[in-house]
Amino acid sequence: MTAPRFAAALRTEGLAVVEVGDWEDHNRNHVGPWGPVHGVMFHHTVTRGSAHTVSLCRNGYSGLPGPLCHGVITKDGRVHLVGYGRANHAGLGDPDVLRAVIAEKALPVDDEATVDGNRHFYGFECENLGDGEDPWPQAQLDAIERVAAAVCRHHGWNTVSAFRHLDWQPGKVDPLGVDWKAMQKRVDRRLGSGAPGPSTPAPSTPTVSLRRLREAALGDPKRPGTPVSYKGVITVETALGDRGLLDELYVDGHWGTRTTPGYARWQRSEAGGGYRGDDADGIPGRDSLTRLGLKAGFKVVD
Incomplete structure (x- = not known):
């Protein structure tokens, strides 16, 4: 194959x-x-x-x-x-x-x-x-x-x-x-059984809310410490870490000042959409997040 x-x-x-x-x-x-x-x-x-x-x-x-x-x-x-x-x-x-x-x-x-x-x-x-x-x-x-x-x-x-x-x-x-x-x-x-596909329930696919993720991306960097404001953050940070875009130390569920440039690097990559300028600002958009989800195995919801 x-x-x-x-x-x-x-x-x-x-x-x-x-x-x-x-x-x-x-x-x-x-x-x-x-x-x-x-x-x-x-x-x-x-x-x-x-x-x-x-x-x-x-x-x-x-x-x-x-x-x-x-x-x-x-x-x-x-x-x-x-x-x-x-x-x-x-x-x-x-x-x-x-x-x-x-x-x-x-x-x-x-x-x-x-x-x-x-x-x-x-x-x-x-x-x-x-x-x-x-x-x-x-x-x-x-x-x-x-x-x-x-x-x-x-x-x-x-x-x-x-x-x-x-x-x-x-x-x-x-x-x-x-x-x-x-x-x-x-x-x-x-x-x-013939054709491939589920004959028993497949593992559930993780979901990430675009709205809640954006709220965390815009709000978390201003907060002290590393509060986990939304669990979907760690799903996205893990995906960035798997692609060498975010150091494992910062995969902590807090969308801090290191996560934003890591996500911007994803946006600029060909796989992330090839965005440039203000379009690669490190704040998730639907297209770049959907592209990341297809690679990392999560689904984007509103």
């Missing part, structure tokens, strides 16, 4: 998709090939907190640069796209498993680590501590089902092509706590 088709396939399956920064061009293609792609792999992150988890999976850490996957499935069921192309998620795995995935047959026990999986698999990290006790909310399990179905549906694969990190690389246990046989049955039912 092309990157836009990848995002479209996920949305068509009823998923709430958040596009993070330059995800379409963020990859590790310069260090090795990407493709042919044969399956989609699921992991757990061993992290807590959606913002931290998404940032880590996008940027990586010392010794393992990002992206660490293509998408992050947070506990609220949203899918945050952080990269497209080669990603550091699968590592070396069993060639017998790769052959079984390609043949769409039952997977053998993985007892070797000699084949480059980063080349051959889509990867999705799921926000979870991975200790066997951290719960898997229904919204998150539903999103895993939909992601697996969306990718398999596009490629014409069966459910065997959606598998776990533990099926690929010896010593791995992730995603720990997910009943994978039950998940495979869910994906089978979804694929067998």
Whole structure:
């Protein structure tokens, strides 16, 4: 799939998709090939907190640069796209498993680590501590089902092509706590139902009131401290932060003096409408906010 088709396939399956920064061009293609792609792999992150988890999976850490996957499935069921192309998620795995995935047959026990999986698999990290006790909310399990179905549906694969990190690389246990046989049955039912789309309620899409957001943008900077005058502010600030337009320190729910220039940078960007002069004043308008919502997965209301 092309990157836009990848995002479209996920949305068509009823998923709430958040596009993070330059995800379409963020990859590790310069260090090795990407493709042919044969399956989609699921992991757990061993992290807590959606913002931290998404940032880590996008940027990586010392010794393992990002992206660490293509998408992050947070506990609220949203899918945050952080990269497209080669990603550091699968590592070396069993060639017998790769052959079984390609043949769409039952997977053998993985007892070797000699084949480059980063080349051959889509990867999705799921926000979870991975200790066997951290719960898997229904919204998150539903999103895993939909992601697996969306990718398999596009490629014409069966459910065997959606598998776990533990099926690929010896010593791995992730995603720990997910009943994978039950998940495979869910994906089978979804694929067998025919056309993509919700068969169960999709995760609710966050909404942002343009009127209340503008009131906060015009009023909050004059207030002392960081009062959260309207919860939609943090939704927009998070979207700006995901695109490198606002430092994480200022993603606090208060439309302060740093948020206004951050939003102005969004307005001036091509994706934000390419506004210039007084039209890029850092105060949200319907067009620029709607454009941001389409990228970040929220809906604009009056």
